[in-house]
Amino acid sequence: MKIALTVPASAVPRSGNRHTAARWSRFLREAGHRVRVVAEWAGGDDDLLLALHARKSAASVQRFRAARPGRPIVVALTGTDLYRDIREYPEAKRSLAVATRLAVLQEAGLRALKPAYRRKTQVIYQSSDVTLRHVPVASRFRVAVLGHLRDEKDPFRAARALARLDASIPVEVLQIGGALDGKMRAEARRRAKREPRYRWLGSLPHAAAMRRLASSHVLVVSSVMEGGANVVCEAARIGVPVLASRIPGNVGMLGRDYAGYFPLFDDAALARLIERCRTDEVFYRLLKRGVRRRHALFAPRAERAAVRRLVQGL
Numbered sequence: 001m002k003i004a005l006t007v008p009a010s011a012v013p014r015s016g017n018r019h020t021a022a023r024w025s026r027f028l029r030e031a032g033h034r035v036r037v038v039a040e041w042a043g044g045d046d047d048l049l050l051a052l053h054a055r056k057s058a059a060s061v062q063r064f065r066a067a068r069p070g071r072p073i074v075v076a077l078t079g080t081d082l083y084r085d086i087r088e089y090p091e092a093k094r095s096l097a098v099a100t101r102l103a104v105l106q107e108a109g110l111r112a113l114k115p116a117y118r119r120k121t122q123v124i125y126q127s128s129d130v131t132l133r134h135v136p137v138a139s140r141f142r143v144a145v146l147g148h149l150r151d152e153k154d155p156f157r158a159a160r161a162l163a164r165l166d167a168s169i170p171v172e173v174l175q176i177g178g179a180l181d182g183k184m185r186a187e188a189r190r191r192a193k194r195e196p197r198y199r200w201l202g203s204l205p206h207a208a209a210m211r212r213l214a215s216s217h218v219l220v221v222s223s224v225m226e227g228g229a230n231v232v233c234e235a236a237r238i239g240v241p242v243l244a245s246r247i248p249g250n251v252g253m254l255g256r257d258y259a260g261y262f263p264l265f266d267d268a269a270l271a272r273l274i275e276r277c278r279t280d281e282v283f284y285r286l287l288k289r290g291v292r293r294r295h296a297l298f299a300p301r302a303e304r305a306a307v308r309r310l311v312q313g314l
Contacts, residue, residue: 003028003035003311004046004064008056016230017052017078020105020126024050027304028311043067048314050074051095054081058091065098072100072314076124079227079249080152082112103310105228108252122310125253126233127303132214134239140170141278144216144240146209146231147223148177149184154245157222159191159198160267161274171197171278173220174212178203214238218277218287221250224264228253233298241287243273258290259283 005028007021025035041049041060049064051057054075061073075095077086082104085092096102096113102121104110110118136142143162149155155177162173175198179185188200204212213219219235219242226249233253235242244250246261254260262269277284296302 001033001047001311001314002045003033003048003050004041004044005035005037005050005052006041006057006060007037007039007052009039016227019230020076021052023127023300023303024307027307030304031308033311046071048072048074048311050076050311052076053078054095055085055089055092058089058095061095061098062091072311073098074101074103074310074314075099076103076105077109077227078105079223079225082109082227083225083248086112100314101310106249106252108248109227112248122306124306124310125297125303126228126230127298127300128230128233128237129300130210130234130237132210132238134214136217137215140172141274142216142218143171143173143243143274144213144219145173145175145222146177146213146219147221147229148203149175149179149188152224153177154222154224154265155184156187156191157245157265157267157270158220159195161220161271162195162197164268164271165275167197169275169278171274173198174216175200176202176204176209176212210234210238213240216240217284218243218260218274220270221245222264222270223247223249226250226253236291236294236298239288239291239295241277241284241291243270243277254290254294258287260287260290 005025007017021037025037028035041064051061054077096117103124105126107123143158145158147153158173165171191198192200219240221244243260245264262273
């Protein structure tokens with residue numbers, strides 16, 4: 001089958017959508033499909049359109065529907081789709097309505113959809129092939145934050161939590177990710193200058209970022225909205241406990257019974273969680289077991305099989 005996979009252009013370098021498109025196109029090609037990845041669908045004799053992002057790919061969805069009537073359309077929903085766009089933007093709603101099938105990246109995503117849409121929706125957990133072992137540094141308690149500095153990530157919540165911890169405590173926050181505007185860049189530099197326990201490394205190659213993650217005691221994911229964060233997959237595969245904002249996208253990745261959540265925007269609660277992880281070995285082991293239970297969900301073979309099922313029979 002000839003498949004066009006649309007991944008909209010983004011201001012974010014090495015965006016999560018681009019990583020997803022790269023993996024999914026590889027899985028589909030390995031299954032014998034012919035796949036071309038484009039920023040938007042402008043025409044062609046494709047048998048199927050696989051669109052990442054309901055709103056940003058909406059023009060491609062409508063163009064494909066008009067030019068290739070009766071051909072299947074599959075739309076994969078991002079965090080901004082699920083938790084904002086399908087409520088506010090008519091074009092995102094139209095993408096849901098015309099799609100033959102939908103995909104969400106974690107189990108809680110189903111609950112953001114109307115029952116009529118859930119029936120044509122498949123859950124596909126993203127995967128990571130990282131093989132590093134979790135070996136945290138011994139000299140201090142390292143908190144990692146990975147992701148580009150943008151408002152949806154609430155990127156400085158861990159830094160704010162650090163400011164609530166006594167200066168004598170051997171804790172550091174290691175922030176990895178590029179700043180997408182001057183305001184974020186200035187904020188990161190200001191915090192690094194003022195707080196020696198906070199380090200901003202900027203954007204790093206993926207392998208280097210994974211090594212820093214594997215050397216950290218915990219990962220903080222403080223996002224305001226998430227479709228299904230790649231970095232949670234990576235942490236779970238390595239075995240790094242995650243401290244996450246209690247939002248549907250994180251709960252859908254880590255499970256409702258996971259113990260490492262804190263209320264959105266609550267740096268005091270996050271500071272207490274960090275200190276508890278540092279001092280309470282029983283609690284820390286509980287979080288380790290929690291991410292280990294999700295390990296198999298994020299295996300490449302599981303995502304490969306799910307992506308192939310998504311287009312099967314269309």
